[in-house]
Amino acid sequence: MKSPTLFSTLLLALFLSLFAACSDDGSSSPTGTGEAIESSVSQDGKSSATSSPATSKNETSSSSESTVSNSSANSSSATSSSATSASKSRGKTLVAYFSRTGNTKPLAEYAAEYLDATLFEITAKIPYTDEDIAYYTDCRADREQKDESARPEIATAVENMDEYDTVIIAHPIWHGIAPRIISTFLESYDFSGKTLLTFCTSASSPLGQSAKLLQELTPNSTWLESKRFAIGTSREEIEEWLEDVLHP
């Protein structure tokens, strides 16, 4: 009796230890695998933390950029009378230009025609005579450009500025920057929430600080990238630039 009991006890003990060994494998294996999975996930997570979120950041920024253009495009289709202009411009558009010697004027006209925009000429209340713009003679223009606070009066006002979503301002470069009358124009209206864009012509000077100084006058507007054009720039070049800048 004793030896069969001892035998069965031994058998039971062997069985139990075998079972315990099996169940250990079963529980440790998922933990090990789990750790392996976790680390591979976190490695993946890390790699996606460097690629995926960066991608989505890009996507976010581009989608917020496209939100801007979409909302403008929406308002464009809401207010614009022609489907063509709605697709080319960003909402109802005004092209305002100052052109004392006539170089900037045709470029402003090309832009207005291409965008089916309203064209507005900024003219000085006291017109600039030839003597006034004979630069480097301490002429009126020279003095105004030296004086940051100079604000030459404008002869006429834009009616219903509120209606415009986008305002494009074209001007010459006078002593490296926009003529002070452009500052007068920018300070004459509330451009908050509007899209603003400037372009200029010059004999040779680059855009320089011109656009940056104008942007500081209307911080609550969305400013698109400005550009300097050579005198005699073609219609095609202006249209190409408008496409690039309005629909990047």
Ligand SMILES: Cc1cc2nc3c(=O)[nH]c(=O)nc-3n(C[C@H](O)[C@H](O)[C@H](O)COP(=O)(O)O)c2cc1C
């Ligand atoms: C008062 C004055 C200052 C000027 N300053 C510059 C200048 O700093 N750099 C430049 O390249 N051209 C300068 N120009 C030339 C004009 O920028 C250029 O002729 C421009 O195309 C004129 O545009 P508008 O004919 O539309 O007035 C100046 C012209 C004037 C009248």
